[in-house]
Amino acid sequence: xxxxxxxxxxxxxxxxxxxxxxxxxxxxxxxxxxxxxxxxxxxxxxxxxxxxxxxxxxxxxxxxxxxxxxxxxxxxxxxxxxxxxxxxxxxxxxxxxxxxxxxxxxxxxxxxxxxxxxxxxxxxxxxxxxxxxxxxxxxxxxxxxxxxxxxxxxxxxxxxxxxxxxxxxxxxxxxxxxxxxxxxxxxxxxxxxxxxxxxxxxxxxxxxxxxxxxxxxxxxxxxxxxxxxxxxxxxxxxxxxxxxxxxxxxxxxxxxxxxxxxxxxxxxxxxxxxxxxxxxxxxxxxxxxxxxxxxxxxxxxxxxxxxxxxxxxxxxxxxxxxxxxxxxxxxxxxxxxxxxxxxxxxxxxxxxxxxxxxxxxxxxxxxxxxxxxxxx
Numbered sequence: 001x002x003x004x005x006x007x008x009x010x011x012x013x014x015x016x017x018x019x020x021x022x023x024x025x026x027x028x029x030x031x032x033x034x035x036x037x038x039x040x041x042x043x044x045x046x047x048x049x050x051x052x053x054x055x056x057x058x059x060x061x062x063x064x065x066x067x068x069x070x071x072x073x074x075x076x077x078x079x080x081x082x083x084x085x086x087x088x089x090x091x092x093x094x095x096x097x098x099x100x101x102x103x104x105x106x107x108x109x110x111x112x113x114x115x116x117x118x119x120x121x122x123x124x125x126x127x128x129x130x131x132x133x134x135x136x137x138x139x140x141x142x143x144x145x146x147x148x149x150x151x152x153x154x155x156x157x158x159x160x161x162x163x164x165x166x167x168x169x170x171x172x173x174x175x176x177x178x179x180x181x182x183x184x185x186x187x188x189x190x191x192x193x194x195x196x197x198x199x200x201x202x203x204x205x206x207x208x209x210x211x212x213x214x215x216x217x218x219x220x221x222x223x224x225x226x227x228x229x230x231x232x233x234x235x236x237x238x239x240x241x242x243x244x245x246x247x248x249x250x251x252x253x254x255x256x257x258x259x260x261x262x263x264x265x266x267x268x269x270x271x272x273x274x275x276x277x278x279x280x281x282x283x284x285x286x287x288x289x290x291x292x293x294x295x296x297x298x299x300x301x302x303x304x305x306x307x308x309x310x311x312x313x314x315x316x317x318x319x320x321x322x323x324x325x326x327x328x329x330x331x332x333x334x335x336x337x338x339x340x341x342x343x344x345x346x347x348x349x350x351x352x353x354x355x356x357x358x359x360x361x362x363x364x365x366x367x368x369x370x371x372x373x374x375x376x
Contacts, residue, residue: 005299007059015062016128017314018037021118031068032051032064033050037054038057069106121314126254128304137250138242138246141301143180152229156208165199168195172193187225193208211228212225258308319350320352
């Protein structure tokens with residue numbers, strides 16, 4: 001089941017990503033020659049209209065092959081060579097594009113059109129995650145209620161009379177739905193805070209003054225933030241929300257995961273997050289399997305989080321990734337001519353080396369994590 005869950009997660013996310021490229025390319029009038037889930041040898045496929053739809057052997061990616069995607073540099077190079085040898089000759093005239101071909105060619109589209117097609121893949125991953133999260137909040141999402149568990153002595157909460165089991169319903173008049181909301185409000189709390197609490201079924205109002213204390217953030221860094229000295233009761237419930245609340249919560253969660261993904265990448269490059277924390281296919285498979293065993297909502301939450309991660313990672317300005325293509329088109333727009341073919345090739349080779357290196361490191365970390373760490 002681990003392999004099945006892994007293929008399901010990757011298959012869905014790859015399909016969403018490539019469908020983004022596909023549908024926008026079609027919308028822009030570009031001929032799409034192939035739509036493949038997976039890389040490598042074709043397992044099976046079917047020609048429908050002008051596009052061949054494929055399932056390929058290695059499920060770690062996918063691709064959309066568009067007419068004219070690589071440009072027509074090879075024909076141009078041959079023609080230039082013959083022109084030097086025999087001026088006026090047209091050795092590749094038969095291969096010249098007709099106006100109809102040019103209209104369907106990716107290479108002949110404007111820079112904004114090409115950028116839109118490339119950007120569509122990551123964008124669809126983000127939109128898919130956003131819609132999935134909204135749907136989850138509407139159909140039933142496990143949430144951690146804002147119920148007080150442990151109260152630390154001599155801290156603002158204890159001094160203000162907050163009790164174990166108190167349900168926090170508002171902070172300074174702002175509605176609290178879950179513990180996550182409460183934590184977010186307290187992280188930017190002013191000098192004085194008014195808490196609305198439900199205690200034994202009765203409403204209670206508590207005034208307190210948070211202290212500025214040191215704590216560790218998600219990345220292990222020591223930071224200063226307002227603290228009141230409480231921890232949650234870990235009271236989880238499955239809650240269904242109306243469309244308005246689900247929309248707000250889905251928006252907030254999408255923004256939160258996006259920020260966390262970007263910040264994690266920044267911390268990785270800064271050396272705050274160690275390289276051995278990188279995970280590869282085995283880690284994704286393990287997470288997918290555990291999420292599937294836990295329940296549908298957890299599985300779909302993982303799907304949304306990984307989809308956002310995939311969208312953000314693909315926007316990195318690394319040649320061979322979507323972000324690398326966007327970088328080249330941006331340069332082309334600035335210098336008013338395409339980046340030279342040789343420069344693109346060298347950059348893509350460097351990008352491929354970097355990408356393969358990161359994949360090897362992720363595989364290595366997976367092997368250490370799942371086959372050796374537990375034996376130490």
